[in-house]
Amino acid sequence: MKNTFKSLALVALVAFMGACKDNSKNTVETTTAPAHQHEETVVEEDTRFSVVIEGNDQMQFNTKELKVPVGEPVVLTLKHTGKMAKNVMGHNFVLLQQGADFQSFAEKAAMAAATDYIPASEEGSVLVHTKVIGGGESDTVEFTLTEAGTYEFLCSFPGHYAMMRGVVIAE
Numbered sequence: 001m002k003n004t005f006k007s008l009a010l011v012a013l014v015a016f017m018g019a020c021k022d023n024s025k026n027t028v029e030t031t032t033a034p035a036h037q038h039e040e041t042v043v044e045e046d047t048r049f050s051v052v053i054e055g056n057d058q059m060q061f062n063t064k065e066l067k068v069p070v071g072e073p074v075v076l077t078l079k080h081t082g083k084m085a086k087n088v089m090g091h092n093f094v095l096l097q098q099g100a101d102f103q104s105f106a107e108k109a110a111m112a113a114a115t116d117y118i119p120a121s122e123e124g125s126v127l128v129h130t131k132v133i134g135g136g137e138s139d140t141v142e143f144t145l146t147e148a149g150t151y152e153f154l155c156s157f158p159g160h161y162a163m164m165r166g167v168v169i170a171e
């Protein structure tokens with residue numbers, strides 16, 4: 001009885017393997033346990049939402065609108081794609097709290113050279129900011145927006161905010 005069962009199982013197994021062989025080799029590989037585990041590991045490494053924004057020598061960001069997920073960590077990298085030095089064409093990325101006075105912040109920031117153009121009196125208006133960078137440099141920050149909505153961003157280097165501004169939409 002036991003042997004009969006074993007034989008049946010063996011026949012079933014051989015039939016199964018035969019069926020697998022008939023299919024493409026990929027099908028067999030993706031259904032094996034090790035391959036599945038590997039896939040899960042890769043997914044875990046990629047779960048943080050990341051976004052890149054570029055600034056150039058023409059005093060421009062490459063976008064005026066960034067969409068990010070609400071309540072999840074966002075990794076933001078500012079890249080200066082130009083060649084000009086940071087004291088001439090410096091850029092930063094400053095994300096303001098909702099309800100912050102954009103104009104007032106920008107005007108005060110332009111005079112705050114000693115604190116990298118983030119005025120100490122206005123720190124409460126800032127959600128997150130990169131450092132000021134020059135051509136070829138980049139800086140990365142991480143933040144989480146816990147409330148859905150629209151948040152203004154700017155480069156606070158003197159004279160840049162009129163052109164270098166936009167919104168982050170958390171949804």
Ligand code: CU
Binds near residue numbers: 055089092157160
């Ligand atoms: Cu700038």
